[in-house]
Amino acid sequence: MTDNATVTLDTSGLPCPAPLLGAKKLVDDLQPGQVLKLISDCQGTADDLFAWARYTGNQVLESKKLADGKTAYLIQRAGSAAATPIPHVTLDMRGVSCPGPIVQAKKLLEGMKAGEVLQLVSDCPGSADDIASWARAGAAELLFSHETGKGIHEFYLRRK
Secondary structure, eight states: OOOOOSEEEEOTTOOTTHHHHHHHHHHHHSOTTOEEEEEEOOTTHHHHHHHHHHHHSOEEEEEEEOTTSOEEEEEEOSOOSSOOOOOSEEEEOTTOOTTHHHHHHHHHHHTSOTTOEEEEEEOOTTHHHHHHHHHHTTSSEEEEEEEEETTEEEEEEEOO
């Protein structure tokens, strides 16, 4: 998990909706683009956060299970100067297990022009790590990725 958080809030031991309410209070005090790291062990936090983010325009950039069973979420305040890239092509691979999303993304990228952007949507549990490793190996440039719902990731890949 990239930890570029401006502030961290640990709500371990607190039941829902306390993690969401705490996050809302802190995110409201952040400047646009700043990031809150929320740590929670409540099972309902993910659903609460993603629903709230869709409603408010804030973004859950990343979520990661921690070794102690808790989950860390990076939440970015809406209004960031770094806008989500506009894709030339969208590939929705929800329901397809790995390595299917990478195989299909590779095929599509090969047919695209240099500089064009592919938006890949995947719910495969290994896709976040797989896509990041694949991009680091030089296959494509990973511009941006985030979790848009519980277990659903969007990746923005630029053809080199």
